[in-house]
Amino acid sequence: MSTIGKALSLLDTLSRLDKEAGLTDIANLCALDKATARRFLVELEKHGFVEQDPDTRRYRVGSAPVRLARVREARFPFLRIAMPFLQALAGSSTETVHLSELSGGRLSTIHVEDSSWAHRIIVEVGSLLPFHATASGLAFLAFCPKAEIEAFLAKPLEKFTDHTIVDPDLLRGMLEETAARGFSISHQGLEAGVISTAAPVCAPDGRPIGCVAIAAPLSRTTKTAIHEFGVQAVATANAISEKYYGSEKPMGTSTKSRRTD
């Protein structure tokens, strides 16, 4: 792997820790030599991507990403555009609505509109969504090129609950079903007692960039209700996509897009 890749992986690892970390820990976690880890950290620190506490000498994520994130949001205000749609969906469904985005090959939650029920599903902003075990992941994957689906299914899949589906053939079937009807359903895939549905927000070339999902307690959700939620999620995802790309790219169907599937 390139040096840049290793340094960015270190940054990623550091960002996933639940607290500031020392040099030795970081080196071990990243399978890097102490000296190498240090050089990376120093270099990252120069550019503000990490910072070291002067007292404890431990490292944490720096403030450079905050500036970059502002730039990104200024030109590409995905969340800002999506927010009102999510709020509307949360209002009409009365269940927890969350939005995810692909970042560095993973799907992570970028916004949550909480349900107003006392008994509700809690989703943390920033939490990662496994592709095979969440409605969002399935919806995302279902609209990816076939080659990528197969590449994903070839890897070992973690079983989070008794209901988590890890069989590639079963998953293939679910993905086809999801692609056909436009939304996915995850029945207790990540956590017991939770059912959820999701639809992808796609770029004009058809590639998903994230997902709109509704999560509800299994106990109060009928099969009819979850399907209705799915339809609503699709409508919301499409509305976000249209608003997001609509103004910048007048032509929705590019003839020169080079899909590989």
Place this chain on the structure above:
Amino acid sequence: MSTIGKALSLLDTLSRLDKEAGLTDIANLCALDKATARRFLVELEKHGFVEQDPDTRRYRVGSAPVRLARVREARFPFLRIAMPFLQALAGSSTETVHLSELSGGRLSTIHVEDSSWAHRIIVEVGSLLPFHATASGLAFLAFCPKAEIEAFLAKPLEKFTDHTIVDPDLLRGMLEETAARGFSISHQGLEAGVISTAAPVCAPDGRPIGCVAIAAPLSRTTKTAIHEFGVQAVATANAISEKYYGSEKPMGTSTKSRRTD
């Protein structure tokens, strides 16, 4: 310079452009070979720090920094903590209040509370504040170790207006004055007709991490008023620092801090 440094500089350059950029442009701007620039971009893209538009093939800042920024803010919610203090200061001063933070060796604006006057100073979130030509820059520098001040004064300084002070000796005097009274005053240093004052928000070890500043039209601001603003900025900066560090680190004066001045 290290490969990592070069790649992060590329990212920085890309983020400063006002639109998406092509490979050749990026390579030229960063003084890199086309092949090298491309390898960096591919590597950065793998980790979500840049993304390439599939149609135009141009590059823009990706979504990885957004995730990192969330992590950073979750553990280190500088802005969230500062916000109410800034709002209070904006209310009492009736002028534009802005907060800056050091990021990658530069001071950049991270929040602005606009004045409610029609005739007011506009500061953009994200704008960079030169150390020698802004109240924030001077306030920041004045509380840095002497060695860093000298290193900075040794570099050539840009003259933004007729009033910008670029003479190292004069600046040294102003910095001493600033350090003595706790706040800086910039008289049309960056833009004509604007007077501003700033105070640093310092970490427990005494190092500044950012600045609180008040900017007002010169025409309605007396010498007495700007001094009063300065005193208020100091109070606000100290309050933010206390709130920010107070709960985590009970002891304010660390004996093992290793200052170099």
Place this chain on the structure above:
DNA sequence: CGCTTATGGTTCATTATTTGAACCACAGCT
């Protein structure tokens, strides 16, 4: 129509950077 000149993207021998075992310094502990 073919020529020119842009663009993005790729290759591979040369070269410079990265690497890591061993090292030092310091702090806390027995």
Place this chain on the structure above:
DNA sequence: AGCTGTGGTTCAAATAATGAACCATAAGCG
């Protein structure tokens, strides 16, 4: 004192980065 765990540094050896020259494609133009 000695031990053990930190963070941090060094320099010869190994490896990864580099860039001139290359290809492919598309747009502009006489």
